[in-house]
Amino acid sequence: MSAPALAIELNVQVLSASGEPLQDMVVYAEPLDGQQLPATDKVVSVGQKGKSFAPYVSVSQAGSDVLFDNQDDITHHIYSVDSDARFSFKIKAGEQRLQRGLDQSGEVAMGCNIHDWMSGYLLLVDTPLFGKTSQAGAVSFDTPEAGRYRVTVWHPQLLADNNREAQTVDVQNGMKVTARLTSGMDETPEQESDDDFDFLSEY
Amino acid sequence: MLNKGTVFAAIVSAGAVTQVSALESKLNGIIDYRLAHSDTSDSYRQGGIGKFGTDNGGQAYLGQAGLQWVLEWDSGLSFHAVANGYLDGEDNGLGITETFFKYRGIPNDSGHRLQSKVGLFYPAISLENKAFAWAAKNTLNSSTLNTWIGEEIRLLGAELTWTRLGKLNDADYDLSFTASGFFNNDPSGALLAWHGWTSSSRQTLWGEKRKIPPLEARKSGFKLEPQAAESDPFLELDDRPGYHLQTQVRWSRQGEINAGYYNNNARTDIVEHGQYTWLTRFYYVGARWLLDKKLELTAQYMTGDTLMNDVYGRPVVDNDYSSAFVMLSKRIGKHRVTGRIEEFSVTDKDQTVGDNNSEYGKAATLNYTYRYSKPLFLSVEHSWINSDRPGRVYSGEPADREERQLLLAVRYFF
Numbered sequence: 001m002s003a004p005a006l007a008i009e010l011n012v013q014v015l016s017a018s019g020e021p022l023q024d025m026v027v028y029a030e031p032l033d034g035q036q037l038p039a040t041d042k043v044v045s046v047g048q049k050g051k052s053f054a055p056y057v058s059v060s061q062a063g064s065d066v067l068f069d070n071q072d073d074i075t076h077h078i079y080s081v082d083s084d085a086r087f088s089f090k091i092k093a094g095e096q097r098l099q100r101g102l103d104q105s106g107e108v109a110m111g112c113n114i115h116d117w118m119s120g121y122l123l124l125v126d127t128p129l130f131g132k133t134s135q136a137g138a139v140s141f142d143t144p145e146a147g148r149y150r151v152t153v154w155h156p157q158l159l160a161d162n163n164r165e166a167q168t169v170d171v172q173n174g175m176k177v178t179a180r181l182t183s184g185m186d187e188t189p190e191q192e193s194d195d196d197f198d199f200l201s202e203y
Numbered sequence: 204m205l206n207k208g209t210v211f212a213a214i215v216s217a218g219a220v221t222q223v224s225a226l227e228s229k230l231n232g233i234i235d236y237r238l239a240h241s242d243t244s245d246s247y248r249q250g251g252i253g254k255f256g257t258d259n260g261g262q263a264y265l266g267q268a269g270l271q272w273v274l275e276w277d278s279g280l281s282f283h284a285v286a287n288g289y290l291d292g293e294d295n296g297l298g299i300t301e302t303f304f305k306y307r308g309i310p311n312d313s314g315h316r317l318q319s320k321v322g323l324f325y326p327a328i329s330l331e332n333k334a335f336a337w338a339a340k341n342t343l344n345s346s347t348l349n350t351w352i353g354e355e356i357r358l359l360g361a362e363l364t365w366t367r368l369g370k371l372n373d374a375d376y377d378l379s380f381t382a383s384g385f386f387n388n389d390p391s392g393a394l395l396a397w398h399g400w401t402s403s404s405r406q407t408l409w410g411e412k413r414k415i416p417p418l419e420a421r422k423s424g425f426k427l428e429p430q431a432a433e434s435d436p437f438l439e440l441d442d443r444p445g446y447h448l449q450t451q452v453r454w455s456r457q458g459e460i461n462a463g464y465y466n467n468n469a470r471t472d473i474v475e476h477g478q479y480t481w482l483t484r485f486y487y488v489g490a491r492w493l494l495d496k497k498l499e500l501t502a503q504y505m506t507g508d509t510l511m512n513d514v515y516g517r518p519v520v521d522n523d524y525s526s527a528f529v530m531l532s533k534r535i536g537k538h539r540v541t542g543r544i545e546e547f548s549v550t551d552k553d554q555t556v557g558d559n560n561s562e563y564g565k566a567a568t569l570n571y572t573y574r575y576s577k578p579l580f581l582s583v584e585h586s587w588i589n590s591d592r593p594g595r596v597y598s599g600e601p602a603d604r605e606e607r608q609l610l611l612a613v614r615y616f617f
Contacts, residue, residue, distance in 0.1 A: 075227060077279070081312040081371065088309045090277050092227065111370065113279065113309060113316075116377060117455045119370045189370075192456050194493060196534075198577065199231070199616035201271060201335050 007142035009174040010129070014137045014153050017181055021137025026059045026123050026154040027179070028130035032168065035145035040128035043098075045069050046110075046120065048076050048091070052191035053110060053120025057155065059132060062105040062124040068097045077113040082106065085124065088113070107156070107163070114202075118191050121156045146172050153179050157186035227275045231335045234615045235267040235404070237343070243606040244598070247398040248293045248405060250414030250432075252598050254564075254588045255344070255608045256293065256403030264291030266343070266404055266612060269336025279307045283322075285336050287406055298408030300337060301325060301357075314371025318364040323409060326362075326383065326447045326465065328352055330491045330501050331530070335616060337406055341499075341532045341541040342570045343584045343610045347400035348487075348505050348526040348545075354407050355394050355436040356465065358447060360385030369455070381449040381463075386439045389469045392483035392509030393434040396520050399562040399592055400547040409437060417597045419557025426519050426555050431477025440480045441470040458492035458499075471512040481520070483509040497534040503527065521553040522560050541570040547590075557597070564590025580614040 014025045031037060044060040046053065049071040060066050070076055070091040079088035084104035091097050102108070105126045112118035123130075129149075131139040143149075152166040160183035169177050240261045245251025253259070256266075268288040275281040282304050288297040303322025310316040325332075329349040331339045337353065339345045345353065362383035369376045397415045407413065412433035420427040449463030465487075469480040485507025492500045506525035513519050530543035545566040551559055570584040586608045593602045 075275070079309045081310055081314070083312055086312075090227070090275075109371065111310070111368070113307060116368065116370075116453075189375075190456060194454070194456050194458050194491075195333070196497075197334065197340050199233070199334050200340075201231075201333060201337065 007144055008146055008171055009140055009142055010149070010151075010169070010171050011138065011140045011174075011176040012133075012151055013176070013178050014133050014139075015178060015180045017184060019180070021133070021135070022181070022185070023133055023135050023137060024055065024057055024155070025133045025137070025158075026057060026130065027133060027139045027151065028059065028125040028127055028154070029141055029143070029149040029151045029169075030125075030127045030129075031145065031147060032150055033147035035143070035147050037128050037143065037145060039063065042128075043067050046122060048072055048078070048112070048118075051115050051193065052118055055132075056119075056188065056191070057121045057123070057132065059123045059125060059130045060102070061128050061130065062126055063103050066099045066102055066122065068099055070095050075114070076118070078110060079113055080108045080110050080122075082108050109156075115193065117193050119189060120191075123154055143171065151177060151179065153181065155185065157188050159183045159186055225277050229273045229275070230270065231273075232270040232617055233267060233335050233338045235265070235338065235343075236263075236613050237266040238263050238611040239608060241606070241608040243608065244600060244604070246293055247401045247416070248403070248413065250416050252398065252416050252592070252595050252600060254399070254401045254590065254606050255586065256401075256405050257291070257608065258293070262291065265289065266291065267336070267338060269338060271336050279309065281305050281307075287336055287408065289405060294413070296408050296411055298411060299323070300406050300408060310366075310368050310371060312371075314368040316366045316368060318366065320362040321360075323357060323359045324362070325352065326356065326358055326463070327381070327449065327451070327461065328356070328463065328465075328487055328489070328503075330459075330461070330489045330503055338614075339404060341530070341539065341572070342543060342568055343582055343612050344402045344404055344568060344586055344608070346503070346526070346528040346530070346543060346545055347402050347547050347566060348503050348528060350402050350405075351395055351400065351526070353405070354401075354413070355388075355391040357388060357407075357409070357437055358383055358385035359387040359437070360444065362447075376452050376454045379449075379451040379453070381447075381451070383447040384444045385447065386444055387437050388445055388467045389438050389440040389473075389480045390434055390478050391436045391467055392481035392522075393479065393511070394436065395524060396509060396511075396522050396549070396560045397434075399549055399560070399590070399594075400526055400564065402566060402568075402586060402588065407436060410435075416594075418594075419597050420555055422557070425557050426513065427558060429474055429477055430479065435478055438478055440473045440475055440478065443468050443470060445469070456493070458490065460488070460490045462486075462488040465507075471510050472514055472516050474514060479511045481509050481511045483507065485524075499532045501530040501532070518553045519555050520558065520560065521551070523550040523552065524548065537574040539570075539572045539574070541568075541572070543568040559593045561594070562590055562592040564588060564592070578616045580616075582610070582612045582614065584610040584612070586610075
């Protein structure tokens with residue numbers, strides 16, 4: 001039995017084409033040399049708050065459960081229409097629900113069937129190395145295995161093929177990678193009703 | 204030790220738990236209490252020719268006690284019942300205004316969604332009456348256009364709506380088409396013909412009749428002698444369904460437009476117990492738009508006709524009508540100011556003696572509402588209507604009339 005390898009830190013900074021740091025971009029790193037990475041036990045939480053998906057974009061490893069957390073004082077009817085991860089359920093005020101069976105990687109577009117303006121995304125990836133960038137555009141991963149990785153940046157409003165841009169990185173020691181995007185970003189849609197009256201008789 | 208009783212209780216409680224988890228019950232409503240001072244004639248609600256919901260002079264009254272109960276299943280099926288009560292000494296009433304089942308499916312992967320309604324419900328025409336129990340959102344009195352919808356238009360039938368959701372189609376708007384088939388709206392048009400356009404917050408309850416104003420033509424020996432003293436808008440007399448078609452486009456964070464066609468498809472030669480069938484048809488178009496986040500523009504236009512024949516098929520009442528309003532509503536924190544202007548008309552095309560339904564008028568409404576707390580709204584509203592209606596002479600009043608109403612209201616939503 002060999003001792004576990006020391007974690008290697010991979011820092012990624014995501015910059016726009018004009019060099020500005022980009023926040024809330026999903027970044028994930030997939031091994032290209034057959035490195036074996038243990039699946040994460042991280043349970044990602046997708047909140048409903050202020051009649052919107054909060055956060056708007058989430059990322060989780062395919063096969064993990066995802067926690068839906070309704071922090072509003074009303075019921076939501078959450079759904080996804082993606083064929084690999086189709087689900088729908090009602091979640092009452094203050095309730096939480098652990099959603100299982102999200103086993104296929106891919107982009108899951110979610111909505112609420114009561115509040116049509118609500119829109120959120122969940123990206124399911126085949127790697128435990130995933131995260132979202134901070135205000136400074138930075139995210140970091142600890143990997144136990146050196147070697148080549150494909151580092152991908154994804155966002156539903158990234159104007160690139162499949163909404164993602166990738167680069168291959170040979171990770172040996174702790175290293176810092178800059179992902180300067182070549183594609184532009186569309187405006188992130190605001191999840192907001194067109195009517196701010198609180199006592200509407202809908203649904 | 205288990206006995207029969209505990210086993211039974213366990214089964215019952217297990218059943219109850221299952222039911223509770225699959226069902227959600229919601230009760231919402233509105234209480235609207237008002238002080239009114241009006242310079243008008245006796246209200247149309249009691250067979251008068253006044254255009255407001257109250258008589259001349261002052262009064263304090265319960266303008267609306269509305270309750271809506273929604274029972275929702277996890278599947279997207281829901282049951283809706285809406286009751287409204289009015290206590291104002293005019294025509295006090297308590298009853299059902301809508302009751303229906305609704306099913307809203309989950310969109311498919313192309314963002315297409317089907318929704319259906321079965322029961323008694325309003326067609327989604329009004330862009331004002333969107334609060335609980337069909338209360339108007341920004342004013343106390345509805346426009347003449349929507350006051351009429353609330354008085355004579357109701358669908359007892361089935362409706363199917365197809366929606367294409369923009370967010371699943373890279374579009375910033377949702378597109379819907381709705382088709383409905385309905386019964387029990389055969390005499391609709393009668394009240395519009397005989398009292399003209401009116402403005403109030405009163406909805407007609409299911410089964411409720413409304414007095415019609417004095418008409419020369421209802422006197423003995425005249426054409427309308429068989430007409431009952433009260434009109435019942437929600438009758439089925441010819442066993443023929445009517446239909447309603449609508450398209451709606453809704454832009455997220457911007458607003459919506461709707462356009463549609465209503466046709467009650469009534470035969471025009473039936474009279475039963477003094478209630479005639481009226482062939483009533485109209486087109487409408489409306490828009491609600493946020494000019495900025497707190498400035499809302501609403502406008503609706505309707506134009507149509509209504510025809511009532513005698514049993515020999517000769518026209519007795521043959522009217523064209525139209526009504527339009529433009530409303531601007533601005534919110535500044537807890538304050539909201541709303542202004543609305545209207546123009547309306549009825550054109551009498553028949554030759555019936557003693558039944559002139561022609562009318563032309565304008566109206567203006569100014570409302571200030573202060574949101575005292577989240578559910579409590581204090582409003583003051585002034586309405587002005589100037590209309591020329593030759594048929595007023597049957598009530599011994601001049602054809603041309605200017606009417607005013609000042610309302611103070613406390614509205615509580617829950």
